[in-house]
Amino acid sequence: MVNLQAIQAHNATLKSLTSGLVAVFGKFNLLQHATRYGEAVAARSHRKALHLTNPLPVGGTSGIALSTALALARHTTSPKIYLIGRSQSAADTAIASMKTINSSAQPTFLQTDISLLKNVDSVCAEIAAREKAVNLLFMTPGYMTLKGRDETAEGLDRKFVLHFYARMRFITNLLPLLNAAAQDASLNSNARLSRVVSVLDPMVSVRAGGSGTLDFSDLSLKDTFSLKKCGWHASLMGDFFLESMAQKNRHTSFVHAYPSGVATGVLRELPAGRVLSAVLTPLLRPIMVPLEESGERHLFAATSGRYPPKAEGEDMEGDVAIGSDGAKGSGCYWVNWDGEVFPPNNKLERTRGQDAVEKVVQHTEEVFKQVCEQGKTYP
Template identity: 70%
Template sequence: MVKLQAIRAHNASLKSLAPGLVGVFVGGTSGIALSTALAFARHASSPKIYLIGRSQSAADNAIASMKTINPSAQPTFLQTDISLLKNIDTVCAKITSKEKRLNLLFMTPGYMTMKGREETAEGLDRKFVLHYYARMRFVTNLLPLLSAAAQSEPNLSRVVSVLDPHVSVRVGGAGKLNFADLSLKDTFTLNTCGAHASLMGNFFLEGMAQRHVNTSFVHAYPSGVATGLMRDIPLVPLLIPVLKILLRPFMVPIEESGERHLFAATSERFPPKAHGEGSDVTVGSDGTKGSGCYWLSWDGQAFPQNAKLDRTRGEGAVEKVLQHTEEVFKQVCEEGKTYP
């Protein structure tokens, strides 16, 4: 475990960097993304912060908190529904028109539901989009800005996706992908959706680290954090006060979670592949030190190698996931079609 004291000391050192770091926080008006954005506002000098979400009132509260924490912070809210990929393209175009570089892309969008497949107008499942396709569309669209940041001081260029790199192997899970139906058009269940979103996020980011060696990519497991993720499940809001008391010993406080995720987003322990040397550099997801892609647990430590995930990688998962995702983006975003 990386001790919280060490994490806070690192985060405090961000003030020594040049002012004007730029961060985009997808899902940034609540939960872990907001707590991390607040930590970013607290520790960075005159940061530019873009919050992507649906609720104007939540954004107003978030922006007010940021300005209280750091009057020099420059927060902007971009309101949209990112369950549609075309909306992501519009938001990214707005960011690109305003910024020449991007230091941090931080993503936490999610959707807890007891329903089955909920197909959007673009032919994709809503939960699957929020947990996977939307995130990777942000990565694809904003890579030029991330690459530009990598070429300027302080060379911070990082993508962080918060979900769970190992959910597909927990409790004896197989850790496999259905390569014949990666979008789960014909084989959707909530369990397989969770596993596919996790695994595809793993291997897409691994592929990005190989292709874009000056940007680093992190897939982080947050552990239990009190957020609003389950608000759409019937009866759960009524149980939240009781659940908070019962689960408190097992939960990471929301402010600590923000500090820990800011560490994952800025620490030199997780460098891009082009700069993957140093005594404190972490072993990457493929077992190579400083590979540029890191699968992290809530405490800042890398997950150990897993034989099931290694076998899936050995089946060509990285290239197959990249190819599938590019095909989806081409059909939906470039050709305006539904998928498949």
């Protein structure tokens, strides 16, 4: 476990990097009570440094994206932070909190619904028109549902889009800007941050006896959808797509991060959620990660040299994580909530051995071609 003191010490060094780091947070999930956390942290920031061992009580739904964005604002100089989501009023409040934490921060809200890939393309084009480089792409989009397949106008399941297709589309669209950040000759190597973080769960398909397999005959789950299978496919396909990206883009690192249970208040968004939250939250609190701590830990995952790109990691000495393919510093990392990488898993190795990386990439590129380039509904 990477202890919290080490994470705080690392994050405190980020101000020494070049100013003006560019970060994209998609999707920025804010609901009715999300900004209480930001407001409280902003008020405290003028009184004392963060003491994350005394977690701040949070009311309602906040989120990992918000807590990480606020941590980034706290620990960097003049960051340019793009927040992508649907609620303008909620984002306005969060931006005000961010400016209170760090008056030099430059937050921008881009309003869109990224359950449609065409909207992902549009918002990425807007970012590309404003920026020459992006240092960090941090993604947490999700869809809390108990219903079955919910197909969008593009022919894809909404939950599957938010957990996989939209995230991978963000990556492919913003790779030129990420690569530009990685190869900025005007900066020393320590300041050339270029990283993608996708927060979900790289190991969900093998938890509780899961098989860790993919249905290669129906990767989009058009015919065999279930919520469980969707969770498995989104996780595994994300694992292998990120691995492929790390091999092809040697100067950018890719992290698939498991947040564990985080006190975001998400139970309140389910049917009868307020009752569930009132009953379960006191029971779960001792084993959950406080939201402030989660933000600091995810900022560490997003910036630490422990997870280097392949071009640098292969020859690095010291504390370098083992990549998802089992090689030290190989550019793609499946990271647990505590900063440690997950150990090799025989079930996932068997699936990888079925040409999973190649099949997932081929399928994803086919979806993007039909939906994004040809404007068709995916069959």
